[in-house]
Amino acid sequence: MIEEIGTTEQGDLIINVGPQHPATHGVLHLVITLNGETIKKIEPHLGYIHRSIEKMCESLTYRQFIYTTSRMDYLSSHINNHGCALLVEKGLQIEVPPRAQVIRILMDELTRIASHILWWGAMAMDLGAMTPYFHAFRERELINDIMEETCGARLTMNYQVPGGVMADIHPNFQRRVKDIIKQLYKKLPEYDELVTGNTIFKARTQGIGYLSKEDAISYGVTGPSARASGVSCDIRKLYPYEGYEKLNFQEVMHTGCDTYSRYLVRMIEIRESISILEQLVDNIPEGDYQAKTKAVLKLPKGEFYTRVETARGELGVYVVSEGGTTPYRIKFRSPGFSNLCALDHMTRGQKIGDMVAIMGSLDLVIPDIDR
Amino acid sequence: MWSLSKITDIIHSWLTETFNPTWTLIIEMVIVGVGVIGLFAVLGLILVIMERKVSAYMQIRLGPNRVGPKGMMQSMADTVKLLVKEGMTPDGADKFLFNFAPFIAMIVAMLLMAPIAFAKDFQIWDINIGVLYITAISSLNVIAILMAGWSSNNKYSLLGAMRSGAQIVSYELSAGLAILVIVVLTGSLQISDIVAAQANGWWIFKGWLPAWIAFLIFMIAVTAETNRAPFDLSEAESELTGGFHTEYSGMKFALFFLAEYINVFIVCGIGATLFLGGWMPFHIGNWEGFNHVMDYIPSSIWFFGKTFFLIFVIMWFRWTFPRLRIDQLLNLEWKYLLPIGMVNILLVTVIAILKWHF
Amino acid sequence: MFLKEYISDVAGALKSLFIGMKRTGYYFTHHKEIITEQYPDNRATLVLPERFRGEVVMTHNENNEHRCTGCTACELACPNGTIKIVTKFDINAEGKKKKAVDKFVYHLELCTMCNLCIQACPTDAIKMAQTFEHSVYDRSLLTKVLNKPDSKLQEGVE
Numbered sequence: 001m002i003e004e005i006g007t008t009e010q011g012d013l014i015i016n017v018g019p020q021h022p023a024t025h026g027v028l029h030l031v032i033t034l035n036g037e038t039i040k041k042i043e044p045h046l047g048y049i050h051r052s053i054e055k056m057c058e059s060l061t062y063r064q065f066i067y068t069t070s071r072m073d074y075l076s077s078h079i080n081n082h083g084c085a086l087l088v089e090k091g092l093q094i095e096v097p098p099r100a101q102v103i104r105i106l107m108d109e110l111t112r113i114a115s116h117i118l119w120w121g122a123m124a125m126d127l128g129a130m131t132p133y134f135h136a137f138r139e140r141e142l143i144n145d146i147m148e149e150t151c152g153a154r155l156t157m158n159y160q161v162p163g164g165v166m167a168d169i170h171p172n173f174q175r176r177v178k179d180i181i182k183q184l185y186k187k188l189p190e191y192d193e194l195v196t197g198n199t200i201f202k203a204r205t206q207g208i209g210y211l212s213k214e215d216a217i218s219y220g221v222t223g224p225s226a227r228a229s230g231v232s233c234d235i236r237k238l239y240p241y242e243g244y245e246k247l248n249f250q251e252v253m254h255t256g257c258d259t260y261s262r263y264l265v266r267m268i269e270i271r272e273s274i275s276i277l278e279q280l281v282d283n284i285p286e287g288d289y290q291a292k293t294k295a296v297l298k299l300p301k302g303e304f305y306t307r308v309e310t311a312r313g314e315l316g317v318y319v320v321s322e323g324g325t326t327p328y329r330i331k332f333r334s335p336g337f338s339n340l341c342a343l344d345h346m347t348r349g350q351k352i353g354d355m356v357a358i359m360g361s362l363d364l365v366i367p368d369i370d371r
Numbered sequence: 372m373w374s375l376s377k378i379t380d381i382i383h384s385w386l387t388e389t390f391n392p393t394w395t396l397i398i399e400m401v402i403v404g405v406g407v408i409g410l411f412a413v414l415g416l417i418l419v420i421m422e423r424k425v426s427a428y429m430q431i432r433l434g435p436n437r438v439g440p441k442g443m444m445q446s447m448a449d450t451v452k453l454l455v456k457e458g459m460t461p462d463g464a465d466k467f468l469f470n471f472a473p474f475i476a477m478i479v480a481m482l483l484m485a486p487i488a489f490a491k492d493f494q495i496w497d498i499n500i501g502v503l504y505i506t507a508i509s510s511l512n513v514i515a516i517l518m519a520g521w522s523s524n525n526k527y528s529l530l531g532a533m534r535s536g537a538q539i540v541s542y543e544l545s546a547g548l549a550i551l552v553i554v555v556l557t558g559s560l561q562i563s564d565i566v567a568a569q570a571n572g573w574w575i576f577k578g579w580l581p582a583w584i585a586f587l588i589f590m591i592a593v594t595a596e597t598n599r600a601p602f603d604l605s606e607a608e609s610e611l612t613g614g615f616h617t618e619y620s621g622m623k624f625a626l627f628f629l630a631e632y633i634n635v636f637i638v639c640g641i642g643a644t645l646f647l648g649g650w651m652p653f654h655i656g657n658w659e660g661f662n663h664v665m666d667y668i669p670s671s672i673w674f675f676g677k678t679f680f681l682i683f684v685i686m687w688f689r690w691t692f693p694r695l696r697i698d699q700l701l702n703l704e705w706k707y708l709l710p711i712g713m714v715n716i717l718l719v720t721v722i723a724i725l726k727w728h729f
Numbered sequence: 730m731f732l733k734e735y736i737s738d739v740a741g742a743l744k745s746l747f748i749g750m751k752r753t754g755y756y757f758t759h760h761k762e763i764i765t766e767q768y769p770d771n772r773a774t775l776v777l778p779e780r781f782r783g784e785v786v787m788t789h790n791e792n793n794e795h796r797c798t799g800c801t802a803c804e805l806a807c808p809n810g811t812i813k814i815v816t817k818f819d820i821n822a823e824g825k826k827k828k829a830v831d832k833f834v835y836h837l838e839l840c841t842m843c844n845l846c847i848q849a850c851p852t853d854a855i856k857m858a859q860t861f862e863h864s865v866y867d868r869s870l871l872t873k874v875l876n877k878p879d880s881k882l883q884e885g886v887e
Contacts, residue, residue, distance in 0.1 A: 060808050063806070063845065064806070064807075064808035064845065065808075067808060067841065067843040067845070068808070131753055138764050141764070148777075148778055148780075148781055149778040149780065150780065151780070152778075152780040152781055152782040152842075152844060152857065153781070153782055153842060156841070156842075158843045158844060158845075161848070166844060166848065167780065170778070170780070190752055193748050193749060193751075193752045194749050194752050194753075195749075197745045197748060197749075198745050198746065198748075198749050199741070199742035199745045199746060200746070202745075
């Protein structure tokens with residue numbers, strides 16, 4: 001229908017951005033109503049990469065369903081797995097050994113850094129600068145190498161199991177984490193030189209995509225995107241899990257509410273994650289990396305909910321158990337979906353070029369939206 | 372000493388001896404035509420591989436490295452690929468305009484070759500209004516882009532073409548003002564006069580501040596005029612997928628691609644001619660020995676060296692900066708470049724009248 | 730006053746652009762920073778970490794004996810139905826029937842390398858190999874039988 005008409009009754013142009021479009025980083029379909037270059041309305045159409053992960057999880061046991069969540073938000077797959085493992089541990093009252101907890105936090109923060117670095121490159125690429133993308137991959141590769149060495153895979157790690165982690169850390173792990181910290185301290189100023197201070201980048205992002213605190217809360221925006229609007233929503237601080245409460249780090253907040261402050265929040269978050277790594281990398285306690293669990297896990301009858309802070313925001317895992325080996329119903333509250341909802345509100349009245357910048361600053365991962 | 376002008380002289384004298392003047396002219400025209408097309412092909416190949424290598428090294432990559440030595444034949448392979456690809460015309464497109472637009476882009480680029488001085492006494496047509504001719508012809512480029520964008524029957528193409536129209540029309544003003552600075556300093560529109568006036572020093576050195584400002588404005592304006600990043604709004608691959616050439620494929624796309632690179636070459640050649648002395652060698656005051664060594668380098672090497680340096684600078688822009696937004700692009704032109712250019716022209720007029728320049 | 734602001738604006742903008750160009754210029758001139766791996770050429774030197782999960786293989790010792798008892802723990806642990814174990818009944822020395830693995834069928838095309846089967850195996854019969862070049866022209870080549878022909882269960886593995 002839309003393709004046939006092409007314009008509305010008011011003479012506005014309707015263009016379909018996606019499902020195959022360089023700006024959408026995946027198969028997101030946006031139906032944009034344009035007046036000249038000015039956006040009047042954006043209507044996201046979802047479902048192009050829906051794999052019914054939630055339904056699939058209903059037929060998988062509590063050990064098996066964790067791995068599917070790597071495929072939701074593939075850039076923070078570790079943290080997704082962590083959320084699910086936490087839920088099973090919560091349901092079964094499993095005590096996670098301190099060594100496993102520290103390893104989990106280290107892995108989470110490495111994932112977060114890798115995700116933010118990739119986002120930095122992708123954001124710059126959205127705005128037309130290709131070079132940062134390749135520079136971003138240089139550091140990300142190093143983190144992926146660590147993952148490969150310890151977890152056995154680069155992207156979909158599946159390293160978290162109920163009760164701890166799948167294997168102990170690799171002997172090289174601590175040395176390589178220190179290397180990556182050193183490398184990041186050397187290269188992050190270069191990132192600022194290339195993008196942050198650039199006057200064109202500032203002009204493209206400052207004052208664009210305003211999302212007020214009230215709107216951020218009412219749209220359910222979480223993660224760095226909401227913290228840039230002054231909403232305190234860091235799960236690691238508000239509902240600490242896995243010993244985050246013992247760590248010394250800041251919840252990065254900004255009150256700029258625009259695309260540039262969302263950018264800054266993430267850039268500072270990289271540095272905060274590095275400081276967490278620094279605190280923990282030399283203080284991994286000795287002990288087991290995995291608690292003793294039964295071969296067959298059965299969650300007691302009832303409802304369970306856990307949340308973790310992924311690189312994009314709050315991931316909620318909600319499970320209804322009937323007491324069997326598989327969940328009766330499972331629901332993921334994915335951060336990308338709520339963040340996408342605010343897109344229409346933020347882009348109204350902006351130019352089509354801004355839409356790309358705003359979408360880039362929301363850090364959308366499409367499989368996370370569709371699941 | 373070997374030079375291009377000697378070769379042309381030999382050919383010309385041989386032709387005049389053998390044929391009558393009419394035939395001489397016709398044969399010379401054919402030779403020039405073939406020469407320009409050949410230069411196009413060679414330049415296209417060189418510039419594409421140059422851009423890919425420059426971008427690769429800036430992006431800490433190796434770039435093409437499989438076809439030929441160090442990947443230098445990659446653009447050859449790409450050309451073959453583009454030649455054998457199907458040139459699709461979308462359903463619903465204005466077929467005539469759609470197929471005609473790439474040729475307009477090429478014709479404009481070819482016409483622009485005429486007044487450029489490639490070497491000493493080596494020029495296709497030393498027209499007395501050379502600079503004016505260049506400014507006039509280069510603005511025709513927008514017609515090809517608008518034609519392609521409109522006839523594609525694609526909204527992305529249309530948006531890209533409209534952006535391009537606004538952009539090229541406005542940036543021509545500051546490019547023109549920057550060129551005017553040199554015209555005021557030289558007192559002539561003829562390319563050969565402009566080059567000859569720089570025998571004792573290039574305008575960028577002789578012209579003081581106004582020439583520097585004009586050079587900067589010129590570089591920014593021509594980057595915009597040739598639709599290169601950070602002003603590649605008409606293509607803007609992250610917003611409009613491919614802009615005005617979204618629907619083009621095969622050789623028709625290749626013609627647009629080639630025209631873009633040729634345009635870059637031409638504007639850089641003009642920049643080199645106006646500001647960096649064209650084929651004039653680099654001289655320093657009274658250093659006779661040094662000047663003599665510089666004179667020994669062929670003039671064509673000087674011209675191409677300067678041009679390729681400017682092309683490198685434009686590529687450097689492209690692989691460093693993010694893209695501007697359409698309103699910021701026009702802001703930059705109307706609020707910054709144009710006023711600065713106008714003040715600059717006043718300044719240079721005063722300097723020229725008072726003879727403050729060398 | 731306005732003019733001063735205007736000029737400092739322009740100068741600041743130009744400076745930020747030059748800083749960026751300096752950075753890319755640095756990388757343009759410093760070729761030792763290049764990080765490209767020329768993959769098919771560096772096969773000989775490419776070392777994958779020992780934990781890398783490429784595909785499931787069954788370990789056999791020099792007497793062509795494996796450690797798989799056919800307990801189907803891996804089959805149950807697999808989330809995708811990648812593993813199918815076909816069992817048979819061997820008659821051992823004492824004349825008793827004993828369950829043993831006939832075919833350990835492994836569908837590489839279904840496998841997501843989640844490592845759950847290796848975790849579940851009680852006898853360490855299977856492990857992850859570091860191969861990763863799995864492309865074949867025929868899909869049926871991806872269905873593999875992991876136990877070698879005529880291989881037997883290793884003595885003492887229950």
